[in-house]
Amino acid sequence: MDKWVWEKGYITKAVSEKKINKIIIVSAFFSDYGLDIIREIQRKNNLQKSSILIYLSKEFSLHKPGDLLEKLTEYAIVYIVHKLKLHAKLFLFYTTEGVQIYHGSANFTRGGLENNLELTQEIVLTDTLRLEEFIEHCHEAAVKAESETIQQYKDIDEELTEFAKINRYANQKIAEIFMVNGDPFSEMDYDLDSYYFTFQDYETLFPKYHSSESPIIRKRRDEVRRKLLNLNDILKYELVKLNLHNHWASSKNPKWTTSQIEPSSYNHDRVSWICVRYGKHKKNALLGGGSAEHYESFVKHACMQVTVVEDGIQIGLFHATANGAIDRNYLRSKIDSLRDEIHYQIAKLRGEQLVWHIYDPKANRTIRSFKIDEENPNDFVDFYKKYDAEGYESFCISQLQPDDENLKTVSTIVQIAKGKIEKMHPLYRLITWTIQN
Template sequence: MISKRLFPDLAPLLNSADVIWVAMALVKETALKQLLAEIKNEHASVKFLIGTDLPTEPKALYHIQSRLSDNFLARLFETSKTFHPKVYLLQHGLKYTAVVGSANMTLGGFQDNIELGVFVENQDDCIEIQKWFTKLFHAGFPINKDNIALYENRYNETKEIEGIVRRSRKSGFKKPATGNPLEGIDFGNRYFKYEHHWAFRPVLWEDRSAAANRERKAAYDRFFELHSQIFPLFAQKNFRELAHHHIDRFIVSHFSHQDGYTSKQLKSIWLSYGKNNELLNQYRNKYSPRDDDDSENTQSFINHARLQVIIHQNDIGIWLFFAKGNGGSELDRRHFRDKMNSSKVYREQFFKACQKLRDPYFIWLDENVPLSSFEDEDALHTFCKSDHSSNHFVIGRDFRIEDPEVSLKEFPDTVMREFEKLFPLYDMMRDKEFG
């Protein structure tokens, strides 16, 4: 078996292993703890052989030292030659499985880096690996206080120099221009990866092939992961009446062309939240009781105001969104127009709510205008009068792929934070005929 993301494939083998051998060139404490937490058999025999040529963290060695016992043995390996293996050998009963690859024991190696690992099931090969490990292990040095202290001194002296060298190594290469705007972006710590954005390059906008659908499906699946992270938090934030589509497969928009549902050009997909189905049924019963087909029904989920996260080739948007066409969120737009036209207090409240956002937020009708460009509520009102159901109506912001707010760790929190900012506008602008 070939593994491109090591840890999810390795963890099930760790869970029930009887014996575990690990030969690793570089170990970091966070990844070490993650790996050890997966060893569920309290009677398992574990042996670590760790190199000192790469910058293994001293605190990882201290952690290993604290675990040493009759069933948990570990040694340092150091010779005049560089120790560079990344090998796991696991025994379950009489059966061996080896994992040999490029990934060090780091979080990057486990999940985010471009790595490759091979799972070896051939028992003769595994026995050869076990003999290789045992020979090196006997030549190793004990992991004790004195040896860790000696290594730590060298580690601290060289860490800064190695960092400078590493940065300079990565700054000298240039690639010819390719016309790909994603070239040169480091996606290692991005929530949405290269393939998620690249699926929305112009050449695929009208592509209905199975291959194009597979590319877009990866972004579709990633949005469902985001949904599982953020939706359980809505109740804490008092996002009243903010629900996902009542049909699970439509929680995220279509990744393939669907007549009546998608435009001719699939430039993006999105995850959105709006009125719940109980409310929508009341709208359907009053305004379009004969339209059972959700694609034709002007009171479907997509034809009401929504908060959404949207991905394009070059950016990620978090928006308050009113659709165009197919009903064009007409009831929400009409409610907003009537309020703006009839109430100075409402216009002032709307302006103040928009001013709290300011840069880099924009409002989009037939053009994209920064919210900070409006001097007062009358100027904003004049602009909003150009609203028409043939255009999208958007208030929100776009994030560059490189922005820290859309990193793997930060993005779910970013979405919740942006929804908190946009929800007051959503609540002001949505139609409330049925609550």
């Protein structure tokens, strides 16, 4: 095998499918994300510390490098190449089929492995003598990272933090050159280096790209979808316990697990958000003759959603599409008799930063909002009856800012989404139609 790759996430995906018995990493920069990858490979393959060798430049990180080194040395033997200026990126994964090798522009960081446009050559070799000569060259120019070196890095943490701020400021001034009016935020407004969703993910949903059919923007939307599907691989098993399910036809068409990622009549020719949905089981929603094989057959019913938008992540209950929503009609027919129960459930949601919106998708504007934390729960039914109408979307969401700590990893996102949805579930059950009711 010998090929050039630039697909985001390619390396981590490729090595995750291999049985690995030794790793050598040479990288100018390294991060907590790289540490997470090493931990997972070590756990999966039951590797000894002596089987993981890592060579780093002396400038490998400006973000608490002492702490990172300390954690990394629990899993690997680490060397700091300080007698030469290390700029190389070389990853060797020893398997039963040979040595899987990657070299190119990518560092062993989230940016290098997941986010940036990188070019990497993938090779499988059985004879690695020449490369091992290079590793030996790095070794001769290095010092082993032990307690004294780790402490020396820790001693300069504050100074490095200041340098990092200066670096971010410089990057912000450069980023401002390419900002346009209407951008919700700039790349430097949040430090998202260690977050699952990146600035580029959010930027993909900025107004300037809503209607774009550019191949690059299409690929970026597909990347957001891929990340949501990764979340779904875990979250769906948690939510099925609440009788919440993916799209009825998603097993045949996995793309229907998320909302559409191309401008179309469904989204008014703009992709301003991408979500993964959880709703009714088809046996509870499809009457005789109904079809589960159409995209819209599922989305006409109320769903719980985890949504990437231009300025963060939304978790909530999407109750009604603009037209033909099953549960709008049901709630309107029952709302007076359910008034007290609805108010009781709304009151239970205080403190969850939830806001119910009535939204006009054609005009792309909010008609009215009900802030559950601030308003009297006993006013909700009157709010709903006054403002909800055919032609409007109706949904209740909690929004997390891009740098919210809950958005750092797949597991933290799954936990916050599961918690919010569990709390909204009694209200969801109360105001949605099923065959049984």
